[in-house]
Amino acid sequence: MSPRRRDAEGTAAARAERRAELLATAAEVFASQGYAATTIRQVADAAGMLGGSLYYHFDSKESMVDEVLSTFLDDMWASYEEVLAAGLGARETMEALVVASFRSIDRHRPAVVIYQNESKLLAASERFGYLRDSHRRFQEMWISLLARGTAEGAFRPDLDAGLVYRFIRDTVWVAANWYQRGGRLSADDIAKQYLAMVLEGISASRD
Amino acid sequence: MSPRRRDAEGTAAARAERRAELLATAAEVFASQGYAATTIRQVADAAGMLGGSLYYHFDSKESMVDEVLSTFLDDMWASYEEVLAAGLGARETMEALVVASFRSIDRHRPAVVIYQNESKLLAASERFGYLRDSHRRFQEMWISLLARGTAEGAFRPDLDAGLVYRFIRDTVWVAANWYQRGGRLSADDIAKQYLAMVLEGISASRD
DNA sequence: CACTCTACCAAATGGTTGTTAGAAAGAATG
DNA sequence: CATTCTTTCTAACAACCATTTGGTAGAGTG
Structure with a gap:
């Protein structure tokens, strides 16, 4: 050269x-x-x-958030793709996705917070159409995974599918609001505990 | 007169x-x-x-949010007080608190959304000190309830207390973002399903 | 009908916003 | 040392913001 x-x-x-x-x-x-x-x-x-x-x-204030958000989403989807390509069972896929999400929070905490707080507003504009696309893709991924898991006998059949989806989606991402790198619990620690709660519940009784 | x-x-x-x-x-x-x-x-x-x-x-834009938020919080705490005064067991208290929270969302949906999105920012100013107070009170209520529940043998002892608190706090309130009155599921329906997930988990296996 | 009071409008205020254009400082290059 | 290129500063711009002031339509009251 x-x-x-x-x-x-x-x-x-x-x-x-x-x-x-x-x-x-x-x-x-x-x-x-x-x-x-x-x-x-x-x-x-x-x-x-x-x-x-x-x-x-x-160029503008808008182009700054744009770049912040799209960089985060690209990285997040890349890690999701890896998980989905592994061809695991429904429960294992779910566990891997949750772990990937918390690692995503670890790498892009401010971006995740912005995504949570502002995406609904931003998505209204033409420029941020990819936020709507990502949201739809995310929803389809989880809904179909939950359906597969229920069919495989991994997940309870008596819960409302849409509700479970929103539950998981919300619980995974809100953690970005309080998570801090190098804190008492690592991203993987938190993922493990979250999975324990969501999968088995916080109740001590096993009826 | x-x-x-x-x-x-x-x-x-x-x-x-x-x-x-x-x-x-x-x-x-x-x-x-x-x-x-x-x-x-x-x-x-x-x-x-x-x-x-x-x-x-x-008086001002600020006084509008102020009134919206304080009205909601007064109503919410009144319903919490009723639950706490009933002297129920830890698990029953938790169930009643979650139901009260979702009914609160039903009555004050926009206020809850505002509270979620803006309280962190607003609480920094002197005028909204009651937001910090409410938050502290909320945290103490849940932490002590969870501790009592664990002591009573109602809740699993192997989970991080602070994490469980945040988990419950977040999952309860984020629902305000998508909940709509008169929709497919009533506030009580949602409370019931949320409790089923949080208490028993979404996994089909009982090991 | 005269009067008052309530609830709004019309128009302006000072301050702040995102953004731009041109100068300048400084490092890199010849 | 002269020149160029990169990055920042200075100083503005129009647009928009929350808020204020003074007016006014109209209902209610005597």
Whole structure:
């Protein structure tokens, strides 16, 4: 490769790194203050620069959340695909999906918080149509998994399928609101306990 | 009572009614758009009046959420007090609390959504200190109930107490995001299914 | 009919927002 | 050392925000 080429690659890589850095702090501010409530100047403050300077790196405030959310979703779906491709039984698939979800929270905590709080609002706009797509895909994945599990005799047949789906979906993701990396419980610890609760219940009685 | 007295009561009642009416539409807009993202003009639009006119009834946008949230919390705690005063066993108390929570969602759905999405942000300000108090009280109530239940042998001892608390807290309230009055499942139906899942789990196996 | 009171409207206020354009600082390059 | 390129700053912009002020239509009251 020519020197010109190497330089171009070097600066492109540096630029991408700075971009990711700024995006990470933006995600944290969005997550803690709420997207609509945070000003571009607050994000710039957290990044140690002035408001206008952010526009050298990003087109708009909207494009920042866009990149935060789509990066997270791409990563999440990649890990889901791996699980689904393994061809496990319904219960094992469910366990693996829950573990993958908590690891996703571990890697993208601010993005998950933003996704939870703002996706409903953002999804209304054209630009964030992929949020609606992801949501639909997520729902179909779980509903069919639960149906398969019930047919296989792994899950109780006396529960409302839609309710169970929402239950799992919600319980998995809300944890992002209080989870912190390096805390008392690791993401895998939490996944294990969550699975114990959801699968076997918190009751001591076995009737 | 004198006629003057009766008139004063009449207009005071009418005023309170209008207030509650406006507050209900404000709560709905806040819940669907997010508090920070909704403008006072949007609320006024939904109420069929102009932005400035709302200030005849309310001091500020902040005082609107304030009234919405405190009304909900007062009602919720009143129903919790009733349950706690009944002196039931740990498991029965838990069941009654969950049922009371879902009935609370049924009565104050928009308020619950607002509480979920915005309380963390609002609680930072002096005015909404009661949100922090309520949260602390809620946590103490559940933690001690779970401890009692574990001591009584009603709940599994192998789960992390703090995790179970958050699990229950979250699963109970997120339902406000999709619940709709008069839907396929009543609030009591949902409470029953949620309790079945949380207490006994969704797994078919009983090992 | 005169008067008052309630509930709203019309129009403006100061402040904040996202965003832009042009200058400048500094490192990299020749 | 001169030049270029990258990144930031300075200083604005129009749009929009919550809120205020003063007016007014209309119902209720005497």
